[in-house]
Amino acid sequence: MSALRPQEKLKPWTDPAAVPYVRIERVTKRFGDFVAVNQVSLDIYKGEAFCLLGPSGCGKTTLLRMLAGFEQPTEGRLFIDGQDMTAIPPYERPVNMMFQSYALFPHMTVVENVGFGLRQDGIPKAEREARVAEILQLVRLTGFDQRKPHQLSGGQRQRVALARSLVKRPKLLLLDEPLGALDKKLREHTQFELINIQETLGVTFVIVTHDQEEAMTLASRIGVMNQGEILQTGTPTDIYEYPTSKYVADFIGSVNMFEGRLVEDEPAHVRIESAELGGTVYVDHGVSSAPDATVWVAVRPEKVRIDRERPDQLDNVFAGTVKEIAYLGDVSRYLVALDSGKLVRVTQPNTDRRDDRVTWEERVWLSWSPSANVVVTQ
Template sequence: MSQKVFAPWDDPNEKPLIRFENVTKKFGDFTAIDDLTLNIYEREFFALLGPSGCGKTTMMRMLAGFENPTSGKMELSGKNIAGIPPNKRAVNMMFQSYALFPHLSVWENIAFGLKRGNMDKRDIAARVEEMLKLTRLTKFAGRKPHQISGGQRQRVALARSLAKAPKLLLLDEPLGALDKKLRQDTQFELMDIQESTGTTFVIVTHDQEEAMTVASRVAVMDEGRIIQVATPDGIYEAPNSVYVADFIGDVNIIEGTVKPAGDGMYSLAWAENEPPFLASSDLPFSDGQKAHLAIRPEKIAITTEKPEEAKNAVQGSVLDIAYLGNLSTYHVQLAGGQIIKAQTANTRRLSRRSITWEDKVWISWNATAGVLLEQ
């Protein structure tokens, strides 16, 4: 039996857990969130991604109850939550600093929030043990925060945030303090924990790789607005603007003017005395319209001979080579001065490679490799 794909956002009968409806948040004259409408569904791992100052932390603080919208409606499980204090919401927030109590043990840190409620002692103990097991911290229960590693402290903060079984857990740059290797391991742990608890996670991050790894959907933000919301592969393969294409991963942007070339095909005039490129698009463009062709470097082939079959092939010379272990990125300068990046997998040892600096090369790609964008 094939597994059902998790995509509640595609189901019109599915009710969202969180609803932002025309939400605006101003601080004096400054608009931090600008007329924002967004649905987030139960069991989602939702990422808010964008540069510093784009409004993602303000959104999170509004969900947590530390800020209220200036106008618009914000709902959790169908109830308006504006004005409800943080401790009265079924929402918990995990801060970047983890905010653990240094004088309390791991066990006591996790139990802290539960003891403030009216929970029975035995129930508290059972819940703490459950959280320790979930975050693989059982054998560290008696230690103080300074006696465990950064990654373990991060898991204590997570266990404490989940102990009260919130409907929604907000994570503000939760892996910011960890080194790269540990971050990657922890991303998968976070995904496992989110899946096994079924809690809805909303994560704020400016690390695109992190958002692409953990999230069911990603919202790319800029200046208080959401530019695109889609699954990670949707954002990467079908960005809706140059801003999104450029924000996620590496990309080549070729500007030009288009004209229709039959059945969803367009030719892009991009430089004088150069043959136009051919690109397919689901979006309609008019004759003479300005457009941007966004192509990922891994979709561009690089060869010393002119390829016979390719729809788009252009000659240039190798300006630079970035060697990344598993990949090499070639920066190829075209006759008009444009620099195009092409990427190849390093399946051979360095000494066996045929292309080096200043070599004349051909770069090529097919008509469906890129995305034509209006803006």
């Protein structure tokens, strides 16, 4: 019996002996003068659902298309399961892709679409039919066999596209904005189905998305991309709680960012003086930065407490005035102006029914724990 706990089993990237399944080695792609992907190196492990997240034009789709074989890297190499794939044409790669537009063949029925890949491999008719039926059942699309794509709804087309890309049992499945064309309700539902299917089949997923919520739900790890580079790779929790740069902190979720400089630099804690906050911040972890360098303290809105009375806490307490309140039912959002004029976003859950909540123009105290903030240096 394995001594590993489930979480550790699911984290091959923490094991130095683990062999990556997909290896992207210093890959660069240029279109003329434009550098779409710049010196990207990335290891993806078997069974992962790796999400490339970034704004449009950040190079995530180009990276995906290079994995599929539609684009050739200008520099660098790609390996899948130990094999060099750099020069292999798409039709010979053990990789399938689910296209953003689904790219279903309009002149073929559902069965013909799904069976297309198997036919290319010369799989006998009986086996083909059995595998198509099996995969259609998995995506819960039985009874639509003879329909053409234009006779299906958006959600059904998405399922056909998924079935078509899974039926060949690829070593790697590439998904380009898999839920992008679905409406919000259907999206949430489909997200969990995708995870289920991924876990059932054990296929390695590489997902491209610009939607951070989609990335957080689907991914085992996320690679945040901007301007052709991967800024940070980590689990959804790592990316959200421990961003390593201003860009990542700002791109994922909402964040308050305070500029300051290090005044006390100890291995276990630091103090940062910030004019925007009108005081010093105590951070309970060390920071590797030159003394007196400009750094930024990032605090998530839900980690900030809001009180009428000054809380019984020495550090990280600042006074301000409530400027805006948005009551959203489950949570309330506040915009609080500090004395420096800096606006701070605060999100508080409405855990109990009260009528005496803080109100507009009220003086309040904002506070957070020393472990709630993250210091970023770039």
